[in-house]
Amino acid sequence: MMLRVVVADDQREVRDGLAMMLSAEPDISLVGLAEDGVQAVAMAQRERPDVVVMDVRMPGIDGIEATRRITADRDDPDAVTAVLVITTFDHDETLYGALRAGASGFMLKHAAPAVLAEAVRAVGEGGAWIDSTVAPRVVDRLRATAPVDATGRPTLENLSRREIEVLRHMGSAPTNSELAAQLFVSESTIKTHISRLLMKTGSHDRAQLVALAYRSGLVRP
Incomplete structure (x- = not known):
């Protein structure tokens, strides 16, 4: 199964680095690069990718709001684009906000290329991914604040x-x-x-x- 992926990050070097890592995978096809949340939402609606790899802190609308818009597609209730949020920050509000917005996964940017690809495959195939360093407290927080x-x-x-x-x-x-x-x-x-x-x-x-x-x-x- 070939997974179609969009990468969204406002820093060009990070965006290009993520694109390079994912393009090296034989079962991942890069279909778009977005510089901010607005572009990410537009690309998701136009390209219907399997996964959007989404940074959190971006100009315009941030990654959390962009995630909310992508996963709450009003035109197609069965739009299955999954969002994998990636960030350098592991603050509780960022974690909680991303998952409440509908992200299927959350990982830190320092992860190895093989881990990034594994996470993309997991969410692209309908699963979930939470970075192992933050998983316990994320689950506890979600339960406590239901x-x-x-x-x-x-x-x-x-x-x-x-x-x-x-x-x-x-x-x-x-x-x-x-x-x-x-x-x-x-x-x-x-x-x-x-x-x-x-x-x-x-x-x-x-x-x-x-x-x-x-x-x-x-x-x-």
């Missing part, structure tokens, strides 16, 4: 319409193939939606997502 309503029930306010629909169907469709059949999409699309659900809700696995659907009132017993 929004609840006045009754203590978890709310789904940060989920897209399609993500809510996928979550609603998970109780009656335990496998990706069954979910795909019910929603008339591909299994890779389902994998990407589930990856985003796991990231946004701080859930460990599918079982926790199903439990969330019941606890939030989205699904009735």
Whole structure:
């Protein structure tokens, strides 16, 4: 499977370096380079890449807002472009903001080329990737800050319409193939939606997502 990738970073030397590393991989095709968040969103909408490798601090709109716009594509609820956020900063707000915005992965820029390629493949195939140096506290933070309503029930306010629909169907469709059949999409699309659900809700696995659907009132017993 050839993965189509866009790289977005406002520093030319970093952007070119990332492009060079990824272009050396036989299963990765570079389809665009963006200098800021606005360009990244436009390229994602035009090229429909499998993955956008996204810097956080950029002029115009930053990488977190660009991620939110790409993953909340209003024209196509099944747009499956995954975002891998890369940054030199591991501040909690940056980590939390990126994942809440819908990023499928987060990694630090000092990672080796082989690790970068592995992360791109993981999110491009519908999985998730969190840099091992920050993973424990990211998951803890997401769980601790999951929004609840006045009754203590978890709310789904940060989920897209399609993500809510996928979550609603998970109780009656335990496998990706069954979910795909019910929603008339591909299994890779389902994998990407589930990856985003796991990231946004701080859930460990599918079982926790199903439990969330019941606890939030989205699904009735």
